[in-house]
Structure formats: C-alpha cells, structure tokens
Amino acid sequence: MSPSRQWNRRALAGAIGLAAGMVDATVTVWFPGLFSVIRFALPGALAITVFSSLDRALVAAVAAGIVMDVLQPSFGFTPIRLALVCVAVRFISQQYVTNRSLIGSVALGIVGLLIDRSILVGATWAHGFIGEAFIPEVHAPLWAEAAWVGACMAVLFLLFAAFSKRFLPFFTRRS
Amino acid sequence: MSIKPRTVLLIAGGLAGLLLLMLAGVIRPVRERVRFVLLPVARVTASMGAGIGRALHIDPGAEAAQETVRELEARLRSISVDYVRLRALEEENRSLRAQAQFIADTGFRTLGARVISRAIRYETAAIVIDRGARDGIEVGHPVVTDDGILLGKVFSLGERTATVVLVSDERSRVAASVSGTNRLSGVVEGQGNGTARFTLVPQSEPLAQDDVVVTAGTEDRVPANLVIGWVNNVESRPTDPFKSAALELLAAMDRADLVSVILPAGNR
Numbered sequence: 174m175s176p177s178r179q180w181n182r183r184a185l186a187g188a189i190g191l192a193a194g195m196v197d198a199t200v201t202v203w204f205p206g207l208f209s210v211i212r213f214a215l216p217g218a219l220a221i222t223v224f225s226s227l228d229r230a231l232v233a234a235v236a237a238g239i240v241m242d243v244l245q246p247s248f249g250f251t252p253i254r255l256a257l258v259c260v261a262v263r264f265i266s267q268q269y270v271t272n273r274s275l276i277g278s279v280a281l282g283i284v285g286l287l288i289d290r291s292i293l294v295g296a297t298w299a300h301g302f303i304g305e306a307f308i309p310e311v312h313a314p315l316w317a318e319a320a321w322v323g324a325c326m327a328v329l330f331l332l333f334a335a336f337s338k339r340f341l342p343f344f345t346r347r348s
Numbered sequence: 349m350s351i352k353p354r355t356v357l358l359i360a361g362g363l364a365g366l367l368l369l370m371l372a373g374v375i376r377p378v379r380e381r382v383r384f385v386l387l388p389v390a391r392v393t394a395s396m397g398a399g400i401g402r403a404l405h406i407d408p409g410a411e412a413a414q415e416t417v418r419e420l421e422a423r424l425r426s427i428s429v430d431y432v433r434l435r436a437l438e439e440e441n442r443s444l445r446a447q448a449q450f451i452a453d454t455g456f457r458t459l460g461a462r463v464i465s466r467a468i469r470y471e472t473a474a475i476v477i478d479r480g481a482r483d484g485i486e487v488g489h490p491v492v493t494d495d496g497i498l499l500g501k502v503f504s505l506g507e508r509t510a511t512v513v514l515v516s517d518e519r520s521r522v523a524a525s526v527s528g529t530n531r532l533s534g535v536v537e538g539q540g541n542g543t544a545r546f547t548l549v550p551q552s553e554p555l556a557q558d559d560v561v562v563t564a565g566t567e568d569r570v571p572a573n574l575v576i577g578w579v580n581n582v583e584s585r586p587t588d589p590f591k592s593a594a595l596e597l598l599a600a601m602d603r604a605d606l607v608s609v610i611l612p613a614g615n616r
Contacts, residue, residue: 195386198465199394203401205602209469231359243383244390244465246474246511250370253363260359308503308511311469 183232186221190233193217194240202245210313214241214255216325219285222259223272223326224333230259247310250296258289275330282326283319290315380507387464387508391478394464398605405603426558456571458492458608459483464509468602471540473500473514479609480508488569490610497599498522498563498574499607510609514601515576516542523567524576526553527560534590536561536576542601546579547592555582555593571610 193213201211214237222230238252245251262285270284271277290312297309312318369375461477468474479485489502491512500514501522513520520538524546525531534549546561559579565572577597584591 195389195393199390200397200400202466203394203397203605205401205405208404239382240386243379244386244476244509246465246467246476247472250367253367253370256363257360260356264353264356308467308474308513309472311467311472313469 182225183229186225186229186233187236189217189221190214190236190238191240193233194237195244197237198241198244207313207317210317210321212318212321214238214251215258215286215289216282216322216329218255218259219262219282219322220326220329222262222285223266223278223281224329227259227263230263231256234259245310247308248300250292251310254289254292254296257292258285261285261288275327278326278330279323282322286315286319286322383506383508387478390464391462394462395605398463398603402603423558455613456610457613458610459485461491461510461607461609463605463607468514468542471518471538473517473520473538473540473542473601474503475500475512475514475604475607477510477512477607477609478508480506480510482507483609484611485510485609486569488567490563490570490574491607492574492610493599493604494606494608496574498576499599499601499604501570502609512607514538515597515599516540516544516601520544522570522576523564524561525564525572526555526579527562527573527575529553530572532564532566534592536595542597544577544595544597545592546595548590549592551584551586551589551591553591555579555584555591557581561595569612574610 197212197214201209201213204211214234218230218234218237221233234255235252238255241251242248262281265284266272266277266281270280272281293310300307313321459479461479463475464478466475477491485502485505487502487505491499491502493499498515500512500517500520502510503513503519504511515522515536515538517538518540520536522536523532524536525533533553533555534546536544537547538544546555549555557579561576561579563570563572563574563576575598577595577599580594580596582591582593
C-alpha cells in the first residue's frame with residue numbers, strides 16, 4: 174500500500190475515533206437504563222485493532238479518548254487507556270487467540286473490555302491514592318457492556334467477512 | 349503490523365510518560381484548546397442526545413409509578429392547604445414591604461448554560477456545562493434548574509466548561525435549613541442513586557415530613573432559600589444529638605439539559 178493511502182486510512186481512523194468519542198461523551202450519556210450500555214469508542218477501537226491494523230487503531234483510540242477526556246466530567250485517563258487496550262488486544266490476537274473466527278473476535282472484544290476495566294480500576298485507585306478530588310468514570314454493568322461489545326464484534330466480523338476477502342479460504346482467493 | 353513484546357513495552361512506556369504529564373497538569377493548556385474547538389459541536393450533539401434520551405425514557409414499573417402518583421396527590425393536597433396559608437402571608441408581607449419602601453435585592457444573577465456531558469450512575473452524579481472561568485464562574489457556585497431548584501455546585505473549572513457535582517452525588521454537601529426558619533439547620537448529603545439525606549439536624553430543630561428544605565445561605569457563594577427538596581421521613585433517636593431525614597429531591601437530576609449558574613451580581 175502506498176504511503177499516501179496509508180495516511181488516508183489513518184486519517185479516516187482518526188475521524189471515526191473523533192466521531193465515536195463525541196457520541197460517547199455527549200449523546201449516549203443521556204440514554205436511560207440499559208440503553209446506557211451503548212458506547213462506540215471502545216468497540217470501534219477494538220474492531221480496528223482486530224480487523225485492521227494497530228497503527229490505525231491507536232490513532233482512532235487516542236482521538237476518541239482525547240474527545241471523551243476533555244468533554245466528560247470524569248477523568249478516566251481515556252486516551253491512554255484505550256491505546257493500552259488496543260496494544261494488549263493486538264498482542265493477544267497474535268499470540269493466543271485468532272481473530273479469524275467469529276468466536277475469536279467476540280472473545281478478543283470481551284478481553285479488551287476486561288483489560289479496559291482493569292486499567293480503569295487501577296487508574297481510579299492511583300488517582301485516589303494521590304489524594305486529588307475527581308469524578309470517577311461511570312459505566313453500565315460489566316455483563317451488559319460485555320454483551321454489547323461482543324455483539325458489536327460479532328456484527329463487525331460478519332460485515333467484514335461479507336464485504337472483504339480477508340477471511341476467505343486461500344483456494345477461493347486464487348480462483 | 350506485527351507486534352513484539354518489546355514494541356508493547358515501548359508503547360506502554362510512552363503512554364506511562366503521557367500519563368505522568370497528565371497528572372502533572374502539563375497538558376492542561378492543550379486540553380483547553382481542544383475543548384474550545386470541540387465545544388460548538390458538543391453543544392449540538394448534546395442537544396440531540398438529550399432529545400434521544402427523553403424519547404428512550406420508558407418507565408419500567410408502571411405500577412410503582414401509579415403508587416408514586418397516589419402518594420404525590422396526597423402530598424399535593426396537603427401542600428395546597430399550606431400554599432393557601434402562605435399566599436395569605438405573602439400578601440401581608442407585600443403590603444408591609446411596600447409600607448417600609450423595602451427594596452429587595454438578592455445580590456445574585458443567573459447565567460444560562462447547556463449540559464454537554466454527564467455521568468449519572470450509582471454514587472456518581474455530575475454534569476459538564478458549556479460555561480467556565482471565562483464566564484465568571486468559580487468553584488462552589490450553585491447551579492439551578494430553570495425553575496430555580498438547586499441541582500448542585502460547581503466542582504471543577506476549565507476556561508470554557510465547568511463540572512458540576514449534583515446534590516445526589518456522594519461527594520456533595522450543602523448547608524441547608526427548613527424553609528421559613530432562616531437559619532442553618534443541617535447538611536444535605538448526597539447518597540447516590542438520585543437520593544440525599546438531610547443530616548446533622550439538632551434534636552431541638554423541628555423537622556417533619558413534607559417540610560421543604562432550602563439552602564441555608566451560610567456558604568460563601570450559595571444564596572439562601574434555593575429549594576432542594578422535601579423531607580420524606582425523619583429518623584430521630586432520643587440518645588443521638590442529631591436527627592436526619594431522607595430527602596426527596598425536587599430537581600429532575602437525570603433530565604436537566606438547560607441549567608442556570610447563580611453568580612454574584614457584580615461578577616461579570
């Protein structure tokens with residue numbers, strides 16, 4: 174792929190990240206009850222990590238994280254957290270769990286969510302330890318968010334498989 | 349792009365450095381500039397989000413809602429009686445003020461703001477408004493709904509935004525009194541999940557169900573008589589020096605999208 178095309182794709186990932194962060198910070202926060210589980214930044218960053226490349230995922234994650242960080246009342250170290258999640262999930266997808274199956278993609282999504290929550294707990298504890306007053310980040314229940322992230326990953330996997338040749342067997346690609 | 353353990357460590361190290369810069373406040377000016385760029389878009393999307401949120405708001409327990417309606421109707425009847433009495437007193441007060449050529453000047457003004465983001469769940473209840481230090485807002489200024497009911501107080505400030513901790517947040521404390529007493533009676537403490545308690549009320553203070561609780565006016569930046577809520581049930585033990593009461597907050601914490609910040613009149 175030519176460098177200009179690579180930069181275009183990174184710019185597109187950044188735009189997706191900005192939009193997802195903006196929606197997460199200012200739109201879905203108004204949703205009541207279980208609708209509040211709807212978030213786009215984390216599933217989006219995870220999907221780009223799993224189905225595309227890490228550099229694009231990092232661009233999207235940092236863009237989404239910065240928007241959320243400056244607009245939300247909470248201070249959740251969001252850009253750093255999302256970037257760390259992308260790196261960890263990419264590492265896991267290369268070492269342990271393949272992204273070339275529906276189950277594998279869903280599992281990677283849920284693992285990403287768990288890593289995100291773990292970092293959030295650690296960051297909240299560290300912030301509290303420093304003694305500075307702050308508003309902690311709020312989330313829907315973990316099971317609901319896991320279901321949402323899993324569903325997003327499954328749908329995106331199916332769409333990706335349907336509209337690209339990446340997951341087709343080798344022989345059909347040659348034919 | 350293939351990723352090796354060493355790359356992971358490098359990226360993690362870079363991010364840890366960024367984290368330290370964030371904690372040290374070095375990137376605060378950058379955050380303010382990004383916020384300045386994003387704020388116009390955030391106003392529009394927040395307005396859309398509030399509209400969608402209202403459309404999605406389906407009350408889960410219709411039966412519980414019916415019960416609440418019955419309870420509120422009974423309370424309304426009781427308050428109506430009080431209202432009639434108060435109207436009579438108000439008329440009397442007005443004529444007395446006119447006689448004394450009394451000029452009422454509260455010394456405060458309001459500044460309208462839009463809620464652009466929020467975090468309301470469990471023990472946390474906070475919102476971000478699109479006004480900040482540049483508009484004369486300071487930490488501790490009260491924020492009210494359009495009908496003047498106290499929502500919360502400013503917790504932290506940016507140049508163009510402010511974070512407001514709502515009365516129901518566990519971090520929230522407001523000096524309060526029972527309406528009409530004009531003296532500090534206790535403290536309204538947030539309990540999370542949209543609830544609050546009126547605590548540290550001396551046993552000698554009269555406190556009954558349906559009493560209206562207002563701000564005491566003893567805090568530096570909070571005027572007196574901003575309505576907070578009404579007393580639900582009083583908990584009092586003869587052995588305790590203080591009594592407390594569960595409060596029913598009057599402001600719709602989860603639906604406020606337009607609010608007002610109360611500022612000193614000279615603060616422009």
